[in-house]
Amino acid sequence: MTNPVERQRADLDAYEDRARRGPCFVCAFASGHPDYGHHTVFEVEDHVAFLDRWPTLAGKVLVAPKRHVEYSLGSQQGNAHLHWHIAGLPPEVPHEQQFHALMAEDGVLAKGPEESVDMAARIRERIAARGGLRVL
Ligand SMILES: [Zn+2]
Numbered sequence: 001m002t003n004p005v006e007r008q009r010a011d012l013d014a015y016e017d018r019a020r021r022g023p024c025f026v027c028a029f030a031s032g033h034p035d036y037g038h039h040t041v042f043e044v045e046d047h048v049a050f051l052d053r054w055p056t057l058a059g060k061v062l063v064a065p066k067r068h069v070e071y072s073l074g075s076q077q078g079n080a081h082l083h084w085h086i087a088g089l090p091p092e093v094p095h096e097q098q099f100h101a102l103m104a105e106d107g108v109l110a111k112g113p114e115e116s117v118d119m120a121a122r123i124r125e126r127i128a129a130r131g132g133l134r135v136l
Helices: 012-021 025-030 095-101 113-129
Strands: 040-043 047-051 061-065 084-086
Touching: 025 047, 040 113, 047 113
Parallel strands: none
Antiparallel strands: 040 047, 047 061, 061 084
């Protein structure tokens, strides 16, 4: 197991290239494209929650509708699909620090594939132990 807070440099050039030239990463994931695999932690008919491929915090999850829905906040082609970043932080963390905790410019957690499998399993177990998630 790697150090749980060890960070590695994020390859932001590769990320940007993929976002500019690649397909929609959520639609590619939802259709089973082998290069866009993620670890699903929760799924209902029309939405899916999965681990962030480049986590800045342990257990950081993205939630997205399965149907392609775009928003325009300056997002690039490959990540214009509506999605939310969900990360656990203590309630007293100031807003500016919350923002920086999510930025990949400071590096991403150095996680091996087996640790992501374990993290996704632990999140699924916690959700199941709570009786699932309530969909509003
Ligand atoms: Zn999409």
